[in-house]
């Protein structure tokens with residue numbers, strides 16, 4: 001048997017006619033830049049995400065970058081985030097010339113530990129970027145309370161968490177900004193790169209719309225320095241077409257997670273394999289990440305069994321070469337470092353079959369001699 005980590009083909013084939021005609025419509029119109037398709041996509045995603053406005057941008061990475069630019073965050077400023085995330089979270093901070101300040105994670109959710117944030121706030125701190133890792137939201141109440149107390153901007157990195165919920169509130173709707181990615185491996189993926197910023201604030205949304213066209217307003221007059229951060233019209237048409245199916249895919253991911261839970265329990269692996277814990281009310285399982293001793297051996301073993309597995313992420317950001325100038329060292333964030341050596345993502349995409357899930361768990365049981 002072969003179980004890929006992610007297979008996008010079944011989803012495409014199920015919606016082929018609809019997707020092909022959405023793409024064909026854009027092609028026929030020959031209107032590839034912004035226009036009504038982008039606007040409709042923004043309204044649909046914002047509505048889905050309990051947000052007043054959505055601004056389509058080039059990618060999830062650029063969503064983070066444009067929010068920092070909109071807040072004039074740059075040299076001399078500090079931004080607090082987690083070292084256990086995809087690179088773009090901290091990369092965006094460094095690219096505007098600000099200093100990423102890292103705070104360790106909670107070992108259960110792998111999300112930033114809100115209890116550790118306040119100690120790292122200084123007069124230079126301008127923003128906090130909580131990351132809803134693997135599809136589970138950060139507990140936003142303490143984050144927002146700190147932001148209010150210290151007058152900070154909150155940018156939710158919700159790239160892995162579209163549709164995730166906590167206490168009735170959706171990912172991306174709580175901070176001053178929420179950033180989504182439509183990268184193909186995310187829960188709502190397009191046919192290339194794409195992203196979107198959520199905000200409840202019309203003035204902020206208006207500014208983002210100007211920044212994504214180089215700061216042009218009126219046309220060919222530049223008061224702000226922006227860039228080309230537009231969401232491609234073809235990608236907007238794909239996202240808009242797929243959005244009505246997202247809840248079904250999320251339900252399938254959740255069912256897959258529950259099935260893994262049953263299979264691991266039945267295999268007697270409870271003591272050997274740490275399973276994901278859903279603390280927030282709606283975990284959308286962009287990744288299903290287990291924790292084991294002997295992670296690297298298990299990784300190689302499962303690959304030899306044709307099972308797609310991956311480590312998210314093997315090297316925490318505070319010890320990446322490009323951040324050496326920040327002067328962190330190994331040992332600074334023990335929970336992030338432990339997660340980096342002990343965790344492993346298993347296939348969780350909606351179309352994983354019963355047989356495939358059984359094969360994954362039986363293989364892990366075999367590794368542990370069960």
Ligand SMILES: *Cc1c(COP(=O)(O)O)cnc(C)c1O
Pocket residue numbers: 059060061062085086088089131157159160180181182183193194195
């Ligand atoms: C994917 C991802 C991003 C970047 O999104 P792109 O669309 O690939 O640029 C940012 N942050 C996190 C946590 C991500 O998973």
